[in-house]
Amino acid sequence: MAYYQTILGRRSKWAEDYNLVWGKVFHKVAEVWSKTGEVQDVQEIIASNLEEENDDRYGRNQFKMQEAFLAWAKFRVADPIQILRAEQPAVVACLDQACPYSDNGCGLTYGGKLDQIVRWQAMVGPLDFKTTVRDESDPISEFKPSHQMEGYVWLTSHLMGKHCWGVIVERIIANKSKIKVDRFPIPSTKDQIREWVETEKITHAEIQAKFATHSNNELHWKQNKHRCAQPYMCRFRDVCLSPQSFEFRYRWLRDNTREDRFDFRKDEKASSPSEVPDGA
Numbered sequence: 609m610a611y612y613q614t615i616l617g618r619r620s621k622w623a624e625d626y627n628l629v630w631g632k633v634f635h636k637v638a639e640v641w642s643k644t645g646e647v648q649d650v651q652e653i654i655a656s657n658l659e660e661e662n663d664d665r666y667g668r669n670q671f672k673m674q675e676a677f678l679a680w681a682k683f684r685v686a687d688p689i690q691i692l693r694a695e696q697p698a699v700v701a702c703l704d705q706a707c708p709y710s711d712n713g714c715g716l717t718y719g720g721k722l723d724q725i726v727r728w729q730a731m732v733g734p735l736d737f738k739t740t741v742r743d744e745s746d747p748i749s750e751f752k753p754s755h756q757m758e759g760y761v762w763l764t765s766h767l768m769g770k771h772c773w774g775v776i777v778e779r780i781i782a783n784k785s786k787i788k789v790d791r792f793p794i795p796s797t798k799d800q801i802r803e804w805v806e807t808e809k810i811t812h813a814e815i816q817a818k819f820a821t822h823s824n825n826e827l828h829w830k831q832n833k834h835r836c837a838q839p840y841m842c843r844f845r846d847v848c849l850s851p852q853s854f855e856f857r858y859r860w861l862r863d864n865t866r867e868d869r870f871d872f873r874k875d876e877k878a879s880s881p882s883e884v885p886d887g888a
């Protein structure tokens with residue numbers, strides 16, 4: 609999936625899961641609001657990415673998103689956070705200089721798109737939005753530090769030159785009967801991050817070794833015999849795990865993807881339509 613999406617620049621043709629679309633639209637709304645403070649801009653994003661009438665079984669449509677946005681904007685006023693850095697793509701190569709986790713560098717290159725780096729009640733960390741329909745009473749156990757969250761912490765700590773506290777989550781619950789916003793921090797210790805670095809280095813080495821033996825030739829992709837531990841839905845699952853032939857695999861990949869290179873350096877307005885497909 610990573611190779612197909614990031615290197616070949618081909619993504620699934622099929623409309624994304626509504627949860628994902630909803631989450632992406634909220635991210636975009638929050639990002640644009642933080643940048644421009646223009647309600648008009650927010651309205652445009654909502655109108656061009658969500659249906660007015662049709663909603664999913666949780667009642668999520670344009671109107672619900674407007675409500676969610678308003679609730680979140682009010683929450684930000686009532687309980688402000690300080691934004692230290694705005695949303696940005698970042699790649700950090702921590703190779704041989706002292707850093708928050710090692711005297712000689714982590715020996716790792718890693719990157720991603722961070723929402724914002726914020727300070728809240730003396731805690732500094734990357735901010736992450738979680739959109740959900742369920743109001744879990746114990747959100748911290750719901751969002752235990754994931755591999756990706758630790759990556760955010762690693763990235764943020766290197767950008768800030770200091771081990772940051774953890775991920776600060778803003779949770780936006782929206783369903784038929786409720787709109788609710790809250791915020792809670794998910795801590796990561798220095799040792800957890802060091803452990804994450806080690807796991808990440810092993811993964812990178814494995815990926816490189818695979819490319820070295822199988823080349824980047826998609827005609828030679830073998831079945832994934834290890835199953836898949838990713839908790840989220842992956843559009844490549846059918847082909848990834850299928851025991852079929854090389855030809856089947858190649859054809860499936862070509863038939864079910866289209867060129868869609870995600871370039872986060874692109875002007876935001878120009879890139880939004882390809883990031884959030886219409887819900888057809």
Ligand code: SF4
Nearest residue numbers: 609836842844845848
């Ligand atoms: S099914 Fe799992 S292992 Fe296969 S491409 Fe998707 S995320 Fe990767």
Ligand SMILES: [Zn+2]
Nearest residue numbers: 702707713714
């Ligand atoms: Zn480092």
